Amino acid sequence: MTGGGEARPAAEDRRIGPAILEMRNITLRFGGVTAIHDISFDVREGEIRAIIGPNGAGKSSMLNVISGFYRPQEGEVWFRGERRRRLRPYEVARQGIARTFQNIALFQGMSVLDNIMTGRLNLMGASILAQALWWGRAEREEVAHRGKVERIIDFLEIQHVRKTPVGRLPYGLKKRVELARALAAEPRILLLDEPMAGMNVEEKEDMCRFILDANDEFGTTIVLIEHDMGVVMDLSDRVVVMDYGRKIADGPPETVRTDRAVIDAYLGVAHG
Amino acid sequence: MPDQILFALEVTLNGLMAGVLYSLVALGFVLIFKASGIFNFAQGVMALFAALTLVGFQTGQVPFAHLVNVLFGTHVEHFGWTMPTLAAIAATMAVMVVMALLVERLVLKGLINQAPIILFMATIGLAYFLEGFGDIMWGADIKRLEVGLPQGLSETIDAATFAWFGYGFFIDRLDIVAALVAAALVVSLTLFSQYTRHGRALRAVADDHQAALSVGISLRAIWVLVWSIAGFVALVAGVMWGTKLGVQFSLSLIALKALPVLMLGGFTSIPGAIIGGLIVGVGEKLFEFAVGPLVGGATENWFAYMLALVFLLFRPQGLFGERIIERV
Numbered sequence A: 001m002t003g004g005g006e007a008r009p010a011a012e013d014r015r016i017g018p019a020i021l022e023m024r025n026i027t028l029r030f031g032g033v034t035a036i037h038d039i040s041f042d043v044r045e046g047e048i049r050a051i052i053g054p055n056g057a058g059k060s061s062m063l064n065v066i067s068g069f070y071r072p073q074e075g076e077v078w079f080r081g082e083r084r085r086r087l088r089p090y091e092v093a094r095q096g097i098a099r100t101f102q103n104i105a106l107f108q109g110m111s112v113l114d115n116i117m118t119g120r121l122n123l124m125g126a127s128i129l130a131q132a133l134w135w136g137r138a139e140r141e142e143v144a145h146r147g148k149v150e151r152i153i154d155f156l157e158i159q160h161v162r163k164t165p166v167g168r169l170p171y172g173l174k175k176r177v178e179l180a181r182a183l184a185a186e187p188r189i190l191l192l193d194e195p196m197a198g199m200n201v202e203e204k205e206d207m208c209r210f211i212l213d214a215n216d217e218f219g220t221t222i223v224l225i226e227h228d229m230g231v232v233m234d235l236s237d238r239v240v241v242m243d244y245g246r247k248i249a250d251g252p253p254e255t256v257r258t259d260r261a262v263i264d265a266y267l268g269v270a271h272g
Numbered sequence B: 001m002p003d004q005i006l007f008a009l010e011v012t013l014n015g016l017m018a019g020v021l022y023s024l025v026a027l028g029f030v031l032i033f034k035a036s037g038i039f040n041f042a043q044g045v046m047a048l049f050a051a052l053t054l055v056g057f058q059t060g061q062v063p064f065a066h067l068v069n070v071l072f073g074t075h076v077e078h079f080g081w082t083m084p085t086l087a088a089i090a091a092t093m094a095v096m097v098v099m100a101l102l103v104e105r106l107v108l109k110g111l112i113n114q115a116p117i118i119l120f121m122a123t124i125g126l127a128y129f130l131e132g133f134g135d136i137m138w139g140a141d142i143k144r145l146e147v148g149l150p151q152g153l154s155e156t157i158d159a160a161t162f163a164w165f166g167y168g169f170f171i172d173r174l175d176i177v178a179a180l181v182a183a184a185l186v187v188s189l190t191l192f193s194q195y196t197r198h199g200r201a202l203r204a205v206a207d208d209h210q211a212a213l214s215v216g217i218s219l220r221a222i223w224v225l226v227w228s229i230a231g232f233v234a235l236v237a238g239v240m241w242g243t244k245l246g247v248q249f250s251l252s253l254i255a256l257k258a259l260p261v262l263m264l265g266g267f268t269s270i271p272g273a274i275i276g277g278l279i280v281g282v283g284e285k286l287f288e289f290a291v292g293p294l295v296g297g298a299t300e301n302w303f304a305y306m307l308a309l310v311f312l313l314f315r316p317q318g319l320f321g322e323r324i325i326e327r328v
């Protein structure tokens, strides 16, 4: 177990609302490979929802469907009570769904601060012309956004690298900057693809704490892919388990952990 | 001071000024290449097209006059009015923005995720199309471009250098203006890209497409934006070169001079484009001055390419280009 330690308050004690996101009968194929096979699940407002499963189960694909990077052949995505039309990734982002990537996608040439500022691009209003004509107003807007970004930088404890080009940071810090950029967008839903992969124990504990705090303090709904079972048990309210593109279990962590199909899937991988 | 040194100094200054004009063209290339990884072969033709359009608007030329006359047996050439320079520049810029929109719509959109070489080929097609289109729209004759920029010997510099060295430097006032304009352009582009929302989005797209999408940036909107900016840079280059040489087909060939500039400066660096242009400008003038007489002159035609070639051997990424690191 690498998690934060004391148990989370039960779901009822926090403000967990109705479903904000519903995936209905999603099927996604790549040529002959069916990465996702007829999967449905929902995400409630304010909860931390984990997706787990062995390698190649289709977890990242699911996240990519939610964020619009992949387009499923079948199925519907319902967001905030409405059926979502086919959206491009940037349109999904503009609706308030931010994400991080399994392989980190940061702007390597930009500073940490600039990277995080890009997270706020959608919250900035002024048009090109307005920015040129009312330089003063554009500047005030910039300053206000800078203030917010600085708070996120403090929150994630990366003050010491604020001006460093991201390309020079060690892996663990990069992951943190990516989280910061996603948080900067003040998203309704935050999608995290293996935020702790490749980290040492200490870094993992920090990351766990940040995720829990983001959820507690900003009330951000979080969908999280994670391999470390300990982390998943500590963090999540409910868990979807995938295996070979199918959903094999769905429920609170303690039920899922003892589920026969889940144990088999994981043992199967261990032996395979 | 010995005459030879003064003379070389004058040549150097003139080289710097000529280099600024190369830089202007190279700048357009760099902008598009950085943001979309496309080497835009049409950049030179865009400068020609912008200059043609500007003259056309200024002098009240009827667009497609020849075509209209042939089709309808009419004899229209001019509307009979002239447009103030500033209005004509604004109208030309509007045309360049429309062009950017069309390029994105009709060319880039269909080629998303294609190999760079295919996009490059597409811009070659675009170059030929735009060249022909410019001809049909405004006619193929050589036009004078007059936007009120000063031209001819700068007497101030002539007098000042004469007073100091006893030898008056010949510097064209247009070249001085070009240098100032180029400097202003670089400063404003830098401010734009560093401190505005769209500038930041542009840098983001230049850096990582996937990450840019994930923070809600529309790649297509950014491409329209960069092509518009490149259109603006082409307009500036077209005005400078057009004023100097007249607006004619050979303007589009200045793009070929931009190539060695880019090899020197690197394809992804705005300061690189400027410095590269200056090096090529000074280099070819000095070389012609020093070596030209020995080999029968006309070294300016090939010097830049030779310099670029030598450079490629030692620093293939250019002076300011990103290091090319081979992953093994």
Ligand SMILES: Nc1ncnc2c1ncn2[C@@H]1O[C@H](COP(=O)(O)OP(=O)(O)OP(=O)(O)O)[C@@H](O)[C@H]1O
Pocket: A030, A033, A034, A035, A053, A054, A055, A056, A057, A058, A059, A060, A061, A062, A102
């Ligand atoms: N862009 C793609 N093109 C083709 N096949 C893909 C693509 N993305 C995913 N796949 C395939 O879909 C299946 C599921 O992959 P996915 O990345 O979603 O798994 P995952 O559960 O995230 O695995 P991991 O734990 O290794 O990250 C795999 O067979 C993979 O090869």
Ligand SMILES: [Mg+2]
Pocket: A059, A060, A061, A102
């Ligand atoms: Mg994955």
